[in-house]
Amino acid sequence: MCSAGLYRQATLFKTPKGQGMSQLVDPFGRRISYIRMSVTDRCDFRCVYCMSEDMTFLPKKDLLTLEELERVASAFIELGVEKIRITGGEPLVRKGIMTLFHSLGGHIGPDGLKELTVTTNGSQLARYADELFAAGVRRVNVSLDTLDPEKFQAITRWGKFDKVMEGLAAAQSAGLAVKINAVALKDVNEHEFDAMIAWCGDSGYDLTLIETMPLGDIDGDRTDQYLPLSLVRGRLKKSWTLEDIPYRTGGPARYMKIAETGGKLGFITPMTHNFCESCNRVRLTCTGTLYMCLGQNDAADLKTPLRASESNEPLVEAIYEAISRKPKGHDFVIDREHNKPAVARHMSVTGG
Numbered sequence: 434m435c436s437a438g439l440y441r442q443a444t445l446f447k448t449p450k451g452q453g454m455s456q457l458v459d460p461f462g463r464r465i466s467y468i469r470m471s472v473t474d475r476c477d478f479r480c481v482y483c484m485s486e487d488m489t490f491l492p493k494k495d496l497l498t499l500e501e502l503e504r505v506a507s508a509f510i511e512l513g514v515e516k517i518r519i520t521g522g523e524p525l526v527r528k529g530i531m532t533l534f535h536s537l538g539g540h541i542g543p544d545g546l547k548e549l550t551v552t553t554n555g556s557q558l559a560r561y562a563d564e565l566f567a568a569g570v571r572r573v574n575v576s577l578d579t580l581d582p583e584k585f586q587a588i589t590r591w592g593k594f595d596k597v598m599e600g601l602a603a604a605q606s607a608g609l610a611v612k613i614n615a616v617a618l619k620d621v622n623e624h625e626f627d628a629m630i631a632w633c634g635d636s637g638y639d640l641t642l643i644e645t646m647p648l649g650d651i652d653g654d655r656t657d658q659y660l661p662l663s664l665v666r667g668r669l670k671k672s673w674t675l676e677d678i679p680y681r682t683g684g685p686a687r688y689m690k691i692a693e694t695g696g697k698l699g700f701i702t703p704m705t706h707n708f709c710e711s712c713n714r715v716r717l718t719c720t721g722t723l724y725m726c727l728g729q730n731d732a733a734d735l736k737t738p739l740r741a742s743e744s745n746e747p748l749v750e751a752i753y754e755a756i757s758r759k760p761k762g763h764d765f766v767i768d769r770e771h772n773k774p775a776v777a778r779h780m781s782v783t784g785g
């Protein structure tokens with residue numbers, strides 16, 4: 434169908450919301466209530482599955498300003514978005530980032546934003562945990578793939594394990610609920626998950642395991658790293674009592690309760706089992722490009738309409754038009770023959 438046709442179709446899907454604005458519903462009837470906003474493509478780590486060591490980052494002038502990011506976020510909130518996750522790159526290395534958290538926190542309320550959250554590598558949490566809480570953040574996802582400091586060094590290349598541990602402690606004492614996100618990597622951390630579950634249980638953290646996705650060129654071979662979580666779950670069931678639970682955080686993870694620790698264990702399985710049918714998300718890059726699917730190349734430029742007018746009208750129209758093109762799902766494959774990424778851009782570009 435031509436884009437004009439799709440656009441008409443999407444407008445038909447508009448549903449009434451409070452003060453005349455219509456919610457965002459895609460052509461497959463999925464309401465878009467969640468945006469992940471990348472505030473920078475830069476990171477102070479160089480995780481082996483995420484980036485190559487020698488990355489070229491965007492010139493700072495190409496980035497949306499913090500005020501522009503706030504304007505885009507406000508437009509999405511007007512259109513019914515209830516959850517915003519700030520991500521990157523490493524979001525907490527962007528200069529002045531707390532200003533954005535404070536302004537977005539001002540939208541939290543019964544008729545506005547329900548949740549403002551962040552995904553971080555933890556390196557700056559010791560510095561910012563209290564301020565994040567003050568801005569209205571209540572949960573943080575901290576990416577940590579191993580509890581072994583040497584392995585941590587090998588995976589992150591530039592990370593400092595002790596700094597992350599300090600950050601986790603600071604998050605907890607600030608009152609932030611912590612979820613640890615670990616990418617499951619064959620032969621790297623696959624025998625550590627029992628220890629991580631026990632550690633998370635003792636520390637009061639939930640844990641989510643993620644399948645590695647073919648996003649962007651890296652230095653190594655992805656087929657060497659890929660570990661299907663169906664296999665991991667089978668192994669974990671031998672040591673732990675895992676119960677299916679209906680708990681959801683609005684993201685793609687499916688959770689189980691670990692009876693022995695009382696903690697939750699999430700699985701994000703874009704490779705073995707995608708959850709596209711219930712996808713409620715879109716992703717904004719730090720340059721104002723909106724990706725309607727992490728695993729597809731189609732995108733919409735929001736920077737031009739944002740800068741075209743002081744009114745949000747062109748921006749809102751561009752958002753509706755983009756949602757009318759949201760695809761049904763991704764079709765990731767780990768291409769064993771050619772070792773090519775399914776999508777050329779790195780996770781740090783689209784925002785993890």
Ligand code: SAM
Nearest residue numbers: 483521522523552553554576645646780781785
């Ligand atoms: N710097 C922040 C962090 O470390 O959480 C936010 C950005 S990072 C790109 C977000 C998440 O994406 C991290 O948990 C990281 O492990 C994950 N990630 C990066 N590349 C990935 C890939 N190819 N497959 C699966 N997860 C990936």
